[in-house]
Structures are given as C-alpha cells and as structure tokens.
Amino acid sequence: MPRLFVANRGEIACRIIAAARALGIETVVGVSEADKDSVWARAATRALVLGPAPARQSYLDGRLLLHAAIASGCTVLHPGYGFLSENAGFAQAVTDAGLAFCGPTPSQMEAVGDKLAARALARSLGVETGQASEALDDTEAAVIAARMLGYPIVTKASAGGGGRGMRIVRTEADLAAAIAEARAEAEAAFGDGRIYLEPFVEAARHVEVQAFGLGDGRVITLGTRDCSIQRRYQKVVEEAPAVAVPEPARADMEAAAARLLGAIAYRGAGTVEFLWDDARAQYRFLEVNARIQVEHPVTEMIWGIDLVQWQIALALGRFEPPARLVPRGHAIEVRILAEEMTPDGAFRPAPGRITAWTPPPGVRVDSGFEAGCRVPPFYDSMVAKLIVAAPTRAVAVARLQAGLADFSVEGIATSIPFLRRIAAHDDFIANRLSTRWLEADVMSEGRLVA
Amino acid sequence: MAISRADIDAILATFEASDWRTIHLKADGLEVMLSKDGGAPLAAAAPPAPTVFAAPAELAPRVQPSVAAEPDDGSLPVPAPSLGTFYRAPKPGASPFTEVGARVAVGDDLCLVEVMKLFTSVKAPHAGVVTAILASDGDLVEHGQPLFRIKPDA
Numbered sequence: 001m002p003r004l005f006v007a008n009r010g011e012i013a014c015r016i017i018a019a020a021r022a023l024g025i026e027t028v029v030g031v032s033e034a035d036k037d038s039v040w041a042r043a044a045t046r047a048l049v050l051g052p053a054p055a056r057q058s059y060l061d062g063r064l065l066l067h068a069a070i071a072s073g074c075t076v077l078h079p080g081y082g083f084l085s086e087n088a089g090f091a092q093a094v095t096d097a098g099l100a101f102c103g104p105t106p107s108q109m110e111a112v113g114d115k116l117a118a119r120a121l122a123r124s125l126g127v128e129t130g131q132a133s134e135a136l137d138d139t140e141a142a143v144i145a146a147r148m149l150g151y152p153i154v155t156k157a158s159a160g161g162g163g164r165g166m167r168i169v170r171t172e173a174d175l176a177a178a179i180a181e182a183r184a185e186a187e188a189a190f191g192d193g194r195i196y197l198e199p200f201v202e203a204a205r206h207v208e209v210q211a212f213g214l215g216d217g218r219v220i221t222l223g224t225r226d227c228s229i230q231r232r233y234q235k236v237v238e239e240a241p242a243v244a245v246p247e248p249a250r251a252d253m254e255a256a257a258a259r260l261l262g263a264i265a266y267r268g269a270g271t272v273e274f275l276w277d278d279a280r281a282q283y284r285f286l287e288v289n290a291r292i293q294v295e296h297p298v299t300e301m302i303w304g305i306d307l308v309q310w311q312i313a314l315a316l317g318r319f320e321p322p323a324r325l326v327p328r329g330h331a332i333e334v335r336i337l338a339e340e341m342t343p344d345g346a347f348r349p350a351p352g353r354i355t356a357w358t359p360p361p362g363v364r365v366d367s368g369f370e371a372g373c374r375v376p377p378f379y380d381s382m383v384a385k386l387i388v389a390a391p392t393r394a395v396a397v398a399r400l401q402a403g404l405a406d407f408s409v410e411g412i413a414t415s416i417p418f419l420r421r422i423a424a425h426d427d428f429i430a431n432r433l434s435t436r437w438l439e440a441d442v443m444s445e446g447r448l449v450a
Numbered sequence: 451m452a453i454s455r456a457d458i459d460a461i462l463a464t465f466e467a468s469d470w471r472t473i474h475l476k477a478d479g480l481e482v483m484l485s486k487d488g489g490a491p492l493a494a495a496a497p498p499a500p501t502v503f504a505a506p507a508e509l510a511p512r513v514q515p516s517v518a519a520e521p522d523d524g525s526l527p528v529p530a531p532s533l534g535t536f537y538r539a540p541k542p543g544a545s546p547f548t549e550v551g552a553r554v555a556v557g558d559d560l561c562l563v564e565v566m567k568l569f570t571s572v573k574a575p576h577a578g579v580v581t582a583i584l585a586s587d588g589d590l591v592e593h594g595q596p597l598f599r600i601k602p603d604a
Binding site for chain 1: 532533534535564565566568590592593594595
C-alpha cells in the first residue's frame with residue numbers, strides 16, 4: 001500500500017490527509033514542535049515532530065522532511081502550497097530519493113518559476129504577454145524602459161510573487177527609489193534581486209485558469225477564477241468562473257494556458273494567471289503558479305472534482321481523466337485569517353487559543369483548526385476557508401453572506417467581520433471589482449472599517 | 451547534477467579504504483563530514499554505514515513517553531535536537547559512546563543523530579551518570595524525544 005508524506009501544515013495538510021484517506025492511502029505528516037497537537041497531526045496515520053517551531057528548522061528544512069519521509073516508509077510526497085512546494089531543489093531531492101512528488105518536475109518548475117523566463121516562453125507560443133522591460137541592470141536602463149512603457153509602471157521581481165518586489169511608480173522622480181526598495185525586498189525574499197517593469201493597469205481584474213497537466217503534453221483546463229479582491233497583493237475573495245470577463249476572452253485564456261503548459265508537458269495541478277484590462281477588454285499573461293493553490297476549492301465545487309486526489313493519483317500513475325467534465329453554477333471562497341483589524345484599517349496577526357469554533361452548517365469549510373486549538377504565531381495567519389456554491393453568482397453571494405453570518409469564532413480575532421462587510425458591499429454584489437477595489441476604493445475611504 | 455545514493459556509497463567506500471582521517475565534502479547542496487576519530491575534531495563525527503531504511507510495515511501511532519512514567523531518581527532527559535536516525539556508536543561494530551551506568555562529563559558525545567547523511571553528535575548537557583538509554587540503534591527519533599537520562603552529580 002502506498003504511503004504519503006505531507007510536507008505542509010494547516011488546512012492544506014488536513015485537505016491532503018483527507019484526499020489520501022479517500023484513496024485508501026496512509027499518511028505521515030511532519031510537524032513542528034508548535035503543531036504537534038494540531039488537528040492534522042491527529043488526522044494523519046502518524047505524525048513526526050521534525051524540529052522546533054520556526055519554519056526554517058521544520059517546514060522549510062527539506063533534509064528533515066525528506067529524512068522523515070524516507071524513514072517512515074513513504075513512497076509519495078505532497079508539498080501543499082507555500083513552504084517548499086515550488087522549490088525545484090527540493091522536488092529534485094525527493095525524486096532522487098525514489099519518492100513520487102505531487103507536482104511538476106523540477107525542470108518544469110524552473111521553466112515557469114522565473115517570471116521573465118515564463119514570459120519568454122509564453123511569448124514564444126503566441127500568448128499575449130503585454131509590454132515589459134527585461135531585467136534592469138541600473139537606474140539609467142530603468143528610466144529608459146519606464147519612458148518607453150509609459151507611466152504609471154509597476155516593478156516586479158522575476159524570482160517570485162506575493163507582492164514582494166512590487167511598487168507602483170507614477171512619476172520618474174520616484175523611479176530610482178522604488179527600484180532600490182523593490183530590489184532589496186526581492187533579494188531578501190528570494191535571494192534574487194532581478195527586477196523588471198510593466199505598465200500598471202488601473203482597472204484590472206486578476207483572472208486565472210486552473211489547469212491539470214498529465215505530464216505527456218495533454219492538459220485539462222478547468223475554467224477560470226476571478227481573484228480580484230486583494231489586499232497587499234494577497235487574495236481575500238476568490239470566485240469561479242470569472243463571469244465578469246466575456247466568454248470568448250475566457251476561452252482564449254484557457255486555450256493559452258493549455259498551450260503554455262502543454263509545450264513543457266507540464267505534470268500536475270498548475271495555475272496560469274492573467275491580468276484582464278477592463279478598459280481595453282484585453283488580457284495578458286502574468287505568471288504560472290506551479291502548485292495547488294489556496295483557492296482551488298472554488299474550481300472543485302463547480303466541476304464536482306477533487307484536485308488533490310487527482311494530484312495524488314497522477315503521482316502514483318493511477319490517474320484516469322474523467323470521461324465527462326461539466327461545470328455547474330458559481331462558487332466563492334473567502335480566506336479567514338487570525339487577524340484583527342485596528343480602527344485605522346490596519347491588520348495585525350492575532351494568534352492565540354480558540355475557545356469556540358462554530359462553522360456554518362451545510363457549508364464547505366476547509367480548516368486545520370477547531371475549538372481548543374492554539375493558533376501559533378510562527379506561520380501564515382489563515383485559519384480557514386469558507387466555500388459556497390450555487391446555481392448563480394447572486395445565490396452564491398447570498399449563501400456567502402449567510403455562511404459568514406453563521407460563522408462564530410471565539411478566543412481569537414478573525415477577519416470574519418471584515419469579510420461580512422465585503423460580502424454585503426454593493427460593488428461586490430454587483431461584481432464591480434478590480435484588483436485595486438479593496439485597498440484603493442474601499443478601505444481608503446474607511447467604508448469597510450468598523 | 452544531483453548527488454545520488456550511489457555517489458555517496460562510493461565516497462564512503464573510498465574513505466573507508468583510504469588512510470585519510472577526515473573528509474569534509476560540500477557539493478550541490480549536500481554536505482558530508484566523515485571522520486575516523488570517533489568524534490574529535492569535527493562537530494559531526496564518523497557515520498555508520500549508509501543508512502538502509504527499512505520501511506515499517508505498520509504505522510503504529512507512536513507511544514508517547516508518558517510524563518507519569520518518568521523515574522523519580524533526579525535524572526534529567528536529554529532530548530533529540532531534531533528528527534533523525536539515532537546511532538549509539540561512531541560506526542558499525544565500534545563500541546557505543548556510552549552505556550547505562552557510565553559517567554559522562556559535560557560535552558561528552560552520547561550518540562549521533564543523522565539527517566540525510568549529515569551526522570550531528572549529541573553531547574552531555576551536564577556531568578553525571580547515564581541512568582537510561584531511551585532509543586535503540588537505528589531508530590527514527592523525533593525532535594524533543596528523550597534519548598538519554600542522566601542523573602547530574604550532586
């Protein structure tokens with residue numbers, strides 16, 4: 001019987017364990033000292049304490065994870081998202097040790113992990129990438145590139161995302177300082193300070209295509225998601241499908257994603273992200289996320305599938321593409337964070353002991369926490385995802401409002417009150433959204449602040 | 451190019467057959483420190499033979515060392531610094547670093563914990579007498595798991 005090692009924590013660890021169990025596969029999870037009494041440590045067939053709480057000595061230590069996986073007799077490893085999920089060196093070490101890796105090959109990760117390399121690949125396949133500079137060597141080159149692109153521009157780090165290395169620059173006077181900041185941030189976060197420039201689109205939507213490559217050039221695409229509601233480049237609300245974008249453009253994006261991933265015979269779950277420019281009714285390629293993403297459940301809900309089971313089955317050589325795949329309705333996910341909002345609209349992490357945890361009945365909640373759990377201060381603050389589905393977006397919005405109203409957590413502060421105000425907002429209900437909506441249009445006016 | 455198990459085996463065989471006393475090799479993200487001197491002078495000491503992992507047939511939930519079971523003899527536990535494979539001796543066939551009943555001084559090597567071919571020696575945190583050895587040679591041990599008990603000198 002295969003045995004799967006879970007190299008992650010929190011809700012995605014629980015999600016992987018449940019998917020493995022459904023496939024009749026035992027699980028071993030590596031946990032830090034801080035997580036040894038966690039829900040996922042109890043849910044797995046066995047938990048192994050890797051090291052102390054800091055991620056560098058536990059969840060980010062590939063040697064410890066691999067030693068634990070081998071020594072506990074695991075034959076397949078799932079990296080989840082974040083941590084080492086897109087680290088090609090780790091994927092290579094797992095493969096070299098003879099374990100199957102639930103994700104793309106190391107060379108595929110490298111091919112799409114670097115944004116400039118991914119842009120070049122997309123362009124070579126005729127995928128619309130829009131204008132961008134090359135990696136900038138000095139301020140002089142940046143000034144020339146920015147003039148050619150036209151202000152406002154945005155700086156981006158070639159090595160990664162999550163908003164790090166991103167600065168919006170509106171005038172040439174601010175350019176040098178912004179690039180220096182962006183470069184330092186990228187260097188600290190990714191050990192790679194390469195920065196490039198793109199024109200900044202004021203009213204854009206973040207639209208992405210969920211894809212699943214079979215590793216032989218075949219790629220299944222599973223429609224679009226709209227993740228435009230963001231705060232500091234972190235997604236807050238995600239929907240599927242991206243109904244605000246006209247159907248022909250969505251179909252084009254799906255075809256482009258299939259072409260891009262098919263060209264490298266991509267293996268496993270991956271997301272191709274696009275920017276949708278409302279004013280020009282144009283899309284352009286942004287980047288590829290070579291992993292399962294936080295927001296994958298909205299796609300699962302409308303297609304009636306389990307992407308994590310697909311990942312595991314593919315890694316074990318057992319995946320059979322379903323004969324019929326038909327999407328139905330609309331799904332929305334919100335990320336619930338253990339954070340409190342201060343009166344001036346800032347957020348700060350609120351770790352602590354959960355004394356009461358009452359999720360709404362009959363609604364999908366993916367979580368790694370329950371009453372009595374301690375939310376440790378060392379990691380990402382997300383404690384749950386609430387996912388609703390309905391035949392139409394309007395009904396899904398109503399279910400989201402009801403679900404958030406019925407979700408009660410005590411002992412720690414959460415972002416639930418903030419999400420309730422988003423869900424009740426006229427612009428959200430009417431789907432009048434952009435990536436700048438939450439921060440620039442709403443929070444800056446204090447309309448969502450308690 | 452990644453270093454494979456076969457490469458490591460070759461390095462170990464070469465070292466074993468040579469008259470070298472230590473090797474410190476760093477390549478491609480892998481770091482190996484080998485010594486024939488059972489501890490000194492390197493922090494990481496000679497490894498036993500390459501670990502052959504026997505996949506456990508059953509995944510029995512670990513029996514947690516019970517707090518109630520701790521002996522009330524004034525001895526203190528020595529926890530594992532991280533997850534890894536426990537070795538009582540510097541190499542196969544060599545005598546163990548220590549035994550129950552033996553006296554240890556601060557800093558004496560007690561065992562090795564191996565993580566993907568990197569061997570870390572666990573040293574006595576205080577002087578005293580070893581009253582218990584709580585893991586067996588080749589065991590997978592977890593971070594914080596008590597490996598020894600040492601009764602400190604009065």
